[in-house]
Amino acid sequence: MYGKAFAPEYQGALTTLSVNSSLTEVLAAGTEQLRAAERAGQHGEAARSGLAVAEAHRRLGRIGEADRAWKASYRAARQAGDTAAMAWALWSGGTLARQRGAFALARRLLELAAELGERGGDIVVRGYSLAGLAETGRIQGDYEAVGRLHEQLLAEARRRGEARHTVWALEGIAQIHRNTGSFDTAYALFEEAAQIAAGADDRRGHAWALRGLADVVSVRDGDTERALVLLSEAEETCRAMKLSSALAYNHKMRGNVLYRAGRHAEARDCYEQALAEFRDMSEPRGTALARLGLAKCRARLGRDRAETAAELADLARTLERLGLRHAREMVARAQEEFGIRADSPECSPGTPQQPREAFGARAEAVR
Numbered sequence: 001m002y003g004k005a006f007a008p009e010y011q012g013a014l015t016t017l018s019v020n021s022s023l024t025e026v027l028a029a030g031t032e033q034l035r036a037a038e039r040a041g042q043h044g045e046a047a048r049s050g051l052a053v054a055e056a057h058r059r060l061g062r063i064g065e066a067d068r069a070w071k072a073s074y075r076a077a078r079q080a081g082d083t084a085a086m087a088w089a090l091w092s093g094g095t096l097a098r099q100r101g102a103f104a105l106a107r108r109l110l111e112l113a114a115e116l117g118e119r120g121g122d123i124v125v126r127g128y129s130l131a132g133l134a135e136t137g138r139i140q141g142d143y144e145a146v147g148r149l150h151e152q153l154l155a156e157a158r159r160r161g162e163a164r165h166t167v168w169a170l171e172g173i174a175q176i177h178r179n180t181g182s183f184d185t186a187y188a189l190f191e192e193a194a195q196i197a198a199g200a201d202d203r204r205g206h207a208w209a210l211r212g213l214a215d216v217v218s219v220r221d222g223d224t225e226r227a228l229v230l231l232s233e234a235e236e237t238c239r240a241m242k243l244s245s246a247l248a249y250n251h252k253m254r255g256n257v258l259y260r261a262g263r264h265a266e267a268r269d270c271y272e273q274a275l276a277e278f279r280d281m282s283e284p285r286g287t288a289l290a291r292l293g294l295a296k297c298r299a300r301l302g303r304d305r306a307e308t309a310a311e312l313a314d315l316a317r318t319l320e321r322l323g324l325r326h327a328r329e330m331v332a333r334a335q336e337e338f339g340i341r342a343d344s345p346e347c348s349p350g351t352p353q354q355p356r357e358a359f360g361a362r363a364e365a366v367r
Helices: 023-039 043-059 063-080 083-099 103-119 123-139 143-160 163-179 183-200 203-221 224-240 244-260 264-280 284-300 305-322 325-337
Strands: none
Touching: 023 043, 043 063, 043 083, 063 083, 083 103, 083 123, 103 123, 123 143, 123 163, 143 163, 163 183, 163 203, 183 203, 203 224, 203 244, 224 244, 244 264, 244 284, 264 284, 284 305, 284 325, 305 325
């Protein structure tokens, strides 16, 4: 039913790259082709090779380079009069904005990308842009608003037999079910995603599906060892493909699994590793989630109660500011877990806050 997975973001002379090509390989090939296209004055080719460069930088966590690359791709596409290539560049910029926690900007860019994709007759970039909008809403916890869009995109991907997008949609729907407590449904969807990804040789999608399965196995079944085995398998892929963000989320999930098992010192080490990785790539959502796990571990290991309360209060403000509803609810549950009232003096507005990280080179100014 499904063909082999492919990467539509690798375009022009780079279509020979595999969906499983390492990001360092993609970056090297894309940069070489981009320079050749620029020397030859081939704006269309520069736009399409520049897209691969932007995506490689983004997935490697190199935010500044990714920001410059997608903007350059958009400018080249506009010079070439290539509407579809402009849409792809905006999709890349919108995806980067979401990764950096600028959700309003992400929605704006992805909406423009979907519109240009439709105008340019490229149904793939239109679908990817709508998927980006759906994922943005899901990450923020707006499940009711984006649930139907996820289902619509899943139906379209199944109809076209597009494995990679089918896997993405299944994983997104599974995550919504997991976060709302429907663990059996979530497991079945993650399992289907893993099977399709394996059959289509989509190693990235398979790694994310394994992470989802590990989460459900841990929280539903209490099967710590199986969850850790699944995460180790996924980690091998993340390292082989240089998937920096996916690897950091894998380490964060390993911390979750160990924390649930009461292995707090081991969990603390995993959260510390994930936190360093998220901070290195300036990813605010992952940073906040790793900080939350680390705060809970330290509390279990004897940290002063007032320090825990202050940390959780600061996290609550950070997540409120980012608009991450589900993650904010996780902080509230942690406050309840440790008997800390959100309105207590320890959680007062006077508690020092972490400085807000800038979004690249002031990305709010039109990407």
